[in-house]
Amino acid sequence: MDITAGTLALTLIWGVAIGCIYVLLATGLNVIFGVMKLVNFAHGQFLMIGAYLTWTISVSLGLNAYLAILVSMVIVAALGVVIERFTFRRVLGTEKLNEIFISLGLIYIFENAALLIWGDQAQQIKSPFYGMSLQLPSISITYDRIVAVGVVIAVLVGFGLLLWKTKIGLAMRATSQINRTAMLMGINVEQVYMITFALGSALAAVAGGLYGIIFSFDSQVGAMPTIIAFAIIILGGLGSIRGAIIGGLLYGITEQLATLFLGGIWSSAVAFALLIIVLIIRPNGIFGEKGE
């Protein structure tokens, strides 16, 4: 196989574009973990629902795909509120195994509901830039990937502003430090949990919309991205958003390079091998705190 500078550059750019989607997913998962100390293994299913909703809205209403993402974001956030209120809140503070069981139940519900509603054929969202690409000497990049990177940056900046400049952001950060003290300071912790979960789910929905524009997807699409997002936040540090961004980009690039040099079958196994090695050396993640 001859690897020219062109293919290498293209691989890196693809890695960044895919990495951006992982960054959004990992940030959502990480914020939920940081504030609620909860890992929602069904997080990738929000990505899948987000992709399908974007597809449905853009097809049935003829809306611009990127505007449809906004609508699906709101719907998935509302879904997140319902899920948090009626499932995770019921087991919060009990055994950690219960969260895994709840997530698994949600995975079964979401995947099969999506299969029943949208069918088993793979879909792809058609954006206004469908089939168009930027021609540079020796490489061409689809506009959708460039727009995806822009959307992710915009969403992350918006999210950062919310987290660092608003009162609710302050409440979230306070709750993430010590929830009881936050409660004592007059913060409605349950409300903060609800908002956090909704925000995390909304980020996953945006990731889903972008994913659906770049790749084709079906009802099973959510499983692997969840695991990748989890690997990223373990590598980048649980609760650290900066870590999630760096980890996500690094992961996207590594995955694309692994596919280029080793072949597609190894991409997920390599990801897990990396995750397992890191966890054997540091059972709480690279930047994880010691103990509970």
Added chain:
Amino acid sequence: MPLQQKILAFLRSKGFLLLVACFAILAVIPIVITDTFFLYVFTLIFIFSIYAASWNFLANSGQGSLGHAAFLGIGGFASAIIGTRIANALIQMWGGYAVPIGALSVAIQVSVILIGGLISAGIGLLIGLACVRLKAWYLAMVTFGFSVIAFTLSSQFDSITNGINGFDPSTLVPGGYPFYILVIVFAVASIGTMYLIMKTRIGFAFKAIHGNESEARMIGINTAKYKLMAFVISTFFAGMAGGLYVYFIRFVDNSIFSPANSFLPLIMTVIGGLGTVSGPIIGALFLTSVTQILTIPSVTQSLSSALGPIFPKVSYAGPPLTYLIIGVVLLLIVIFSPQGLAALFHKFYNYLMSEEKPKKAKTK
């Protein structure tokens, strides 16, 4: 030896009689109800009971695995590969004649399944060494990762495993009733053994670790050692279940490592009753019969004609609808009855008994 005494005491106890009675009833049922489908489903239920019980055994020590399919598959592949080689060697020895069915082939079958379990336990020991320090989500993720890696490796070393296309292991014990008897012997022995271990000091150590690991360490329990022990024992039985499964369905390929197979024992155990003996069996009974009933042709036909207009996007809405309902049941059980169906039955039984008591008193 306290263990020997415990076993002797058990052999004299009512529990043992109950076990023998269960075994006898289970062995007789298929003679009374001579339906091949019924026999098929029941054999499957007992294979999955072993598998779910092995998952439950690990959960008893506070460790939740999301990758038990790795061990089901390793046990299945190991016993199928070794068993097929032995069978082929014997066929050559007999000069082209098939191995006569009898004591020898039963002995080979049993030992091949045990070897599958041992190999699975050996790999379980290595993986367990990596896992004993991990907790909750980390453990879940890493065990899940091992099942993905097992899938990749079984495809990559296809020349040894034949994992991509799959293969049919040579028959040693004929299917149907003889294999059913083999399965219930294994099921009673495995579930009984796991139950007995939980009654020894080892079992109490598991419970202590599950309750609070730091406290367990404080009172002098070597938590790493016991967690590793739970891992090895659990993977041994999971591997054995894999061997039985592969020889029962007469096929093995790399799809045995699928996430669905990893989630199966978890869902069975949680629905049935986490941490109980009957839980995994009830869960296996519930889940296997529900999913198998869906494959009956008449059920398939009537369901697809009934559900077709409601869900026009899928050709047969039965399985996805069932799995959706299973997901809902799982949520309801985790939220409202964490002890599973076993506890619900128990409550219901107690309720019935409390209603009955005054009547009994009168008749006396």
